[in-house]
Amino acid sequence: ISAADESGQTDILRSQLSGLATLLDESPEFSRIAHDPTISATDKRQVVGEALGESFAPIVQGFLELLISHHRESALSEIVDAGLSRLDEIEGIVTAIVTSPLALSDTQESALIAQLESRTGKKIRLESVIDTEMTGGFTVRIGDAIYDATVTAQLKRIREQMTRPL
Numbered sequence: 001i002s003a004a005d006e007s008g009q010t011d012i013l014r015s016q017l018s019g020l021a022t023l024l025d026e027s028p029e030f031s032r033i034a035h036d037p038t039i040s041a042t043d044k045r046q047v048v049g050e051a052l053g054e055s056f057a058p059i060v061q062g063f064l065e066l067l068i069s070h071h072r073e074s075a076l077s078e079i080v081d082a083g084l085s086r087l088d089e090i091e092g093i094v095t096a097i098v099t100s101p102l103a104l105s106d107t108q109e110s111a112l113i114a115q116l117e118s119r120t121g122k123k124i125r126l127e128s129v130i131d132t133e134m135t136g137g138f139t140v141r142i143g144d145a146i147y148d149a150t151v152t153a154q155l156k157r158i159r160e161q162m163t164r165p166l
Contacts, residue, residue, distance in 0.1 A: 001086050004059055014087050016060045021080045023051065033159050035074045094122045099129040100138035116140065 004013040024031050033039055033047050048064055056064075067073045089092070096116050098104065104164065109126055116124045120142065137150035 001083055001090070004050065005090055007059075008086055009057065009059065010090060012057050014084065016056050017080050017083050017087070020052075020060075021077070021084070024077050024080065027051075031077070034076050037071075037074070041068050041071070044073060052125050077142055088125075092122045093125055094120060095125045095127055097127045097129060097141045099134065099141075100139055101130070101132055101134040101136060103130060104128060104138075112140070116142070 001010075001015065004010050024034070029118045030047070030051055033044060038061065045065070048068070052061070052064075064073075064076075064152055067076060067079070072079070096113075109128075113126055114123045116126075124142075136165065137152075139146075139150060140147040
């Protein structure tokens with residue numbers, strides 16, 4: 001990842017790691033082969049070569065070769081996830097998980113992203129979760145921080161303000 005960062009290839013690396021993650025998630029056969037210690041390194045190289053073809057950058061091909069050579073291919077999924085997380089750190093991207101009772105419109109999502117980017121100083125990747133049990137409003141979780149803009153939280157704040165002694 002450092003080599004990709006130094007050579008300005010983080011976009012290519014992100015794209016290819018994401019593709020590899022998708023392949024691992026959607027192809028049980030590829031995942032089984034990667035995790036099977038009874039399959040030889042030579043056979044694994046052949047399967048990886050056939051699955052990925054020439055479309056993968058030399059830096060990714062070399063990395064996969066290194067994993068296979070050191071018998072670490074069983075950890076490929078975790079390594080890919082860690083690599084994507086590291087790329088996010090390098091590029092200043094954080095994931096914000098917004099939970100709401102209804103799907104946000106594109107306009108609402110854009111406004112929320114702009115507000116969160118302004119507050120955090122980072123690029124925001126928004127993931128939406130629908131919670132039909134929620135009365136109204138939304139919550140946003142970024143790492144350990146939770147922003148609660150639900151109707152329930154707003155009512156609680158009003159109740160606390162009204163019950164405070166003057």
